[in-house]
Amino acid sequence: MIRVEEVSKVFGPDPQSILPRLRSGESKDDISRETGHVVGINQASFEVQPGEVFCIMGLSGSGKSTLIRCVNRLIEPTAGRIVFDDPDGEEQDVTALDADALRRLRMTQMSMVFQHFALFPHRTVLANATYGLEVQGRDKAERERPGEGVTVQPAVATWTSAVPVSWVYVELLEELGYDVQNPTSLSNPVAYLAISEGDVHYFPNGWFPLHNPQLPDNFHDVATIFDPLCEACGIQGYLVDAASVEEYDITGINDFVERPEVREAFDHSGDGRADLYGCPPGWGCHEGINDMIAQFDLDDYINHVDAGYSANFSEVLSRVDAGDPVLYYTWGPSAWMLELVPGEDVMWVNAPGILEDEAERASGVTGAVTDPIDMGFVAADIQVAANDAFLDENLAADELFERVRLPLEWISAVDAKIGEEDLTDAEVRPLAREWIENNRETVDEWLDAARAAAD
Numbered sequence: 001m002i003r004v005e006e007v008s009k010v011f012g013p014d015p016q017s018i019l020p021r022l023r024s025g026e027s028k029d030d031i032s033r034e035t036g037h038v039v040g041i042n043q044a045s046f047e048v049q050p051g052e053v054f055c056i057m058g059l060s061g062s063g064k065s066t067l068i069r070c071v072n073r074l075i076e077p078t079a080g081r082i083v084f085d086d087p088d089g090e091e092q093d094v095t096a097l098d099a100d101a102l103r104r105l106r107m108t109q110m111s112m113v114f115q116h117f118a119l120f121p122h123r124t125v126l127a128n129a130t131y132g133l134e135v136q137g138r139d140k141a142e143r144e145r146p147g148e149g150v151t152v153q154p155a156v157a158t159w160t161s162a163v164p165v166s167w168v169y170v171e172l173l174e175e176l177g178y179d180v181q182n183p184t185s186l187s188n189p190v191a192y193l194a195i196s197e198g199d200v201h202y203f204p205n206g207w208f209p210l211h212n213p214q215l216p217d218n219f220h221d222v223a224t225i226f227d228p229l230c231e232a233c234g235i236q237g238y239l240v241d242a243a244s245v246e247e248y249d250i251t252g253i254n255d256f257v258e259r260p261e262v263r264e265a266f267d268h269s270g271d272g273r274a275d276l277y278g279c280p281p282g283w284g285c286h287e288g289i290n291d292m293i294a295q296f297d298l299d300d301y302i303n304h305v306d307a308g309y310s311a312n313f314s315e316v317l318s319r320v321d322a323g324d325p326v327l328y329y330t331w332g333p334s335a336w337m338l339e340l341v342p343g344e345d346v347m348w349v350n351a352p353g354i355l356e357d358e359a360e361r362a363s364g365v366t367g368a369v370t371d372p373i374d375m376g377f378v379a380a381d382i383q384v385a386a387n388d389a390f391l392d393e394n395l396a397a398d399e400l401f402e403r404v405r406l407p408l409e410w411i412s413a414v415d416a417k418i419g420e421e422d423l424t425d426a427e428v429r430p431l432a433r434e435w436i437e438n439n440r441e442t443v444d445e446w447l448d449a450a451r452a453a454a455d
Helices: 015-023 028-035 064-071 099-108 125-129 131-135 162-175 188-197 242-248 254-258 260-265 284-295 309-322 388-393 395-403 408-421 425-438 440-454
Strands: 002-011 038-048 079-085 091-093 202-208 223-225 230-241 274-277 302-305 327-332 346-349 380-387
Touching: 002 015, 002 064, 015 028, 015 038, 028 038, 038 064, 038 079, 162 202, 162 395, 162 408, 162 425, 162 440, 188 202, 188 223, 188 380, 223 388, 230 242, 230 408, 242 260, 242 346, 254 260, 260 274, 274 309, 284 302, 284 327, 309 327, 380 388, 380 395, 388 395, 395 440, 408 425, 425 440
Parallel strands: 274 302, 274 327
Antiparallel strands: 002 038, 002 079, 079 091, 202 380, 223 380, 230 327, 230 346, 230 380
C-alpha cells in the first residue's frame, strides 16, 4: 500500500515559510503574487491499495507529475509523509529514507514510466516498462513475462506418455509468467469438446489424423491445431506373441481370416473368433479397430475385446507369460512396448489399412514380421490443440505452441521410467524441468520468440 499524507510542494527560496499560509487557506495565486513562491502541491492525501489502479487527473500544470515524482522523491516534498509497505508488510516513511535506502527502494520496490518525451524511442513499450529491472541486472526471462496475471487451464490425456509432454508446456508457460493450473486429465473427445467451449485452453496430446473423428463439428471454427511437436511419433498397430508367429507362420490379420487353425488358437472366449485385445470406447484406437473390422468384413473372424487398456494389457501379459497365443493392439511411445518388446517377446503384423493410404506402410520398424509393413494406421503426429479465443489474447502462448518440438526418444524414456518406478504425475514434472535445462539454448530461443510475439 502507498499512503500520501498532507503532502505539499512549494518551489522558491524559502518554501517552509509558505506552509503556514497554505494551512490557513490562502490561494496559490495570492502566494505567488505576494512572495514569488510557486505552490506545486497543496496538502494532498490519498491511499493506493495493493492491486489497485489509481488515476490522478487534473488540468495541465495542476501538479499531477509533481505529485507522482514526490512519491518516489525524484522531487523532494516540502511537507507531509509518504508511507510505503515493504515486502514484509512493515511501513516505510519514504520521506525519512537516507540516500542508500531510497536507492534500494527505487531499484527493488517502486518503478516509474515517464511521459512520452522521456521514453526510449528505440525500445518497445514492454522494453521501456521493464527498463528498471534491466538496470537492476535482472535477466530477460525475469523481466519480460507476458503471461503475468493470466490463468491457464490445460488438459492432459489419460495415457502415461502424455504426462511428460504436458509438464514441458506447463513449465515453459510459467517461465512466460502464466499462472498454469494443474492439467485436468480428460479422454480425447471430452478434451476437444472442452477446448471448443473454452473450459480448457489447450491440450498438448493430440494424435492426428487418428483423433480427427473425435473433434466436435465446429472445432476448426473455434480452435487451432498446431504443427507437430513430434512428427510421425505415434506408431500403432497389431502384435502377436513371437512364439505363435513362428509356430503358425503368421504375417498379418489375413491369417486370422483365411486359416481356421490360427483363428482357433487365438479364440479365448470360445465364440469361434480370434480375440483381439484392443482399446476401450472413447479412445481413437477403439474406433480405428472397429472401422477396420467393419470395412473389411472381419466381424465373423475377429472379436474386439474393448475393456480398459490396462486390464487388456494385463491379460495379454499373463497369456504371453503362460505361453498362450495372443493378438493385441498397442502404440508408442508407451511403457507397454517396454513390457513386451517388439522383436523379442512379440512381433508387429500386417493389417489392412482403414484409409488404404500409402502412409500406413512403414519401413525399418523394429520387430516387424515384414519390411516394409502395413501397420493399419497412419503414423500419428503429436500436436497441440488450443482454444482460439485464448490464443487471440495470448500471442506469447500462440507462438510457443507453434515452436516447441520434443524428441520421441525422450518421451519414450520418461514413459519407461514412469512404468519402472511407478512415478506419480507430480514426480514426472522434475524430469520435464531437467530436459528443459539440458536444452536451455533451444528453449530460450522458443521463449524469446514468444516474448517478441507479445510485444
